[in-house]
Amino acid sequence: MRLKALLLGVLASTPISAANTLWFENNSPLIQAHKFLLNNDLPAMFVALVEVWQQDKNQAISPHLNELFQQSLQVDCGKSLDSRPFPEWLKNVTVRAIDTQSPGRDSYRALIEVSSRKEVSDISLTRWVQKSISADQSFISLSEEDSPTKSYVKRYNLNSKIPMGLYRVDITAKDQTSWSSWLVFGESKAKVSIRWQSKDQWRVERNALLNKHCPLPKLDASLYDYVDGQYNKVWGESYESDYPTSLESNIVPPDRYVLAVSMTHQRWQGPIIVEQSQIISKTYDISVEE
Numbered sequence: 001m002r003l004k005a006l007l008l009g010v011l012a013s014t015p016i017s018a019a020n021t022l023w024f025e026n027n028s029p030l031i032q033a034h035k036f037l038l039n040n041d042l043p044a045m046f047v048a049l050v051e052v053w054q055q056d057k058n059q060a061i062s063p064h065l066n067e068l069f070q071q072s073l074q075v076d077c078g079k080s081l082d083s084r085p086f087p088e089w090l091k092n093v094t095v096r097a098i099d100t101q102s103p104g105r106d107s108y109r110a111l112i113e114v115s116s117r118k119e120v121s122d123i124s125l126t127r128w129v130q131k132s133i134s135a136d137q138s139f140i141s142l143s144e145e146d147s148p149t150k151s152y153v154k155r156y157n158l159n160s161k162i163p164m165g166l167y168r169v170d171i172t173a174k175d176q177t178s179w180s181s182w183l184v185f186g187e188s189k190a191k192v193s194i195r196w197q198s199k200d201q202w203r204v205e206r207n208a209l210l211n212k213h214c215p216l217p218k219l220d221a222s223l224y225d226y227v228d229g230q231y232n233k234v235w236g237e238s239y240e241s242d243y244p245t246s247l248e249s250n251i252v253p254p255d256r257y258v259l260a261v262s263m264t265h266q267r268w269q270g271p272i273i274v275e276q277s278q279i280i281s282k283t284y285d286i287s288v289e290e
């Protein structure tokens with residue numbers, strides 16, 4: 001019933017020009033996307049949704065496309081959006097969107113983490129149509145040469161949050177074998193968020209009901225020291241429930257550290273793991289008296 005109401009509501013709110021070109025074509029990809037979602041055919045719905053995003057005239061209804069995509073995640077957190085498995089040589093793909101809030105500065109990153117049985121020569125994330133998301137990027141290998149499964153990270157430093165829309169993930173092995181997939185980034189208010197409450201405490205805010213099909217949001221708290229121009233992690237813990245709002249005493253020696261607290265929401269798009277993380281960080285002093 002909610003999806004039917006959503007369909008009727010957008011008919012009333014969509015601009016006439018967009019309605020003429022999309023809504024009243026019975027076989028339009030947008031109408032098909034709604035039908036497939038109502039029939040619980042998520043792979044077909046996702047294919048139709050990608051086709052709508054590829055059309056030049058989708059800007060007027062992009063908020064509706066986002067809401068339609070968010071509705072599809074209520075079924076199984078995105079696992080059924082793509083029924084194609086990875087090729088035999090590709091083990092895991094995780095795409096992370098990270099927003100970091102530090103005193104006086106916000107920063108944004110996108111990471112693509114890959115585990116593969118083959119050596120990988122390149123990983124890319126581009127926005128439709130073939131637009132690089134940032135020129136400030138790096139590609140590193142995290143594995144030993146003789147390791148049977150190799151790990152890689154492509155990192156993009158961004159000027160702002162990743163906007164909602166259609167993207168393409170491409171992974172190329174050194175033997176020129178390749179794999180690619182469409183990826184939709186939605187836009188929704190984080191169901192659980194964090195903010196500083198005092199100099200040594202943070203607040204966990206629950207903003208909406210959680211999707212029961214998705215993993216519980218994960219809170220990570222970490223301490224870093226700064227040595228020879230590098231931040232080194234000296235302590236860290238993860239929590240999936242009973243989130244703390246401060247650090248326990250006597251976990252590290254007295255000193256000046258950087259405290260970083262993150263809240264991460266995870267979903268899937270078929271076999272791809274998609275994570276969105278909010279990080280808050282600040283200088284954290286532990287005195288001898290403490």
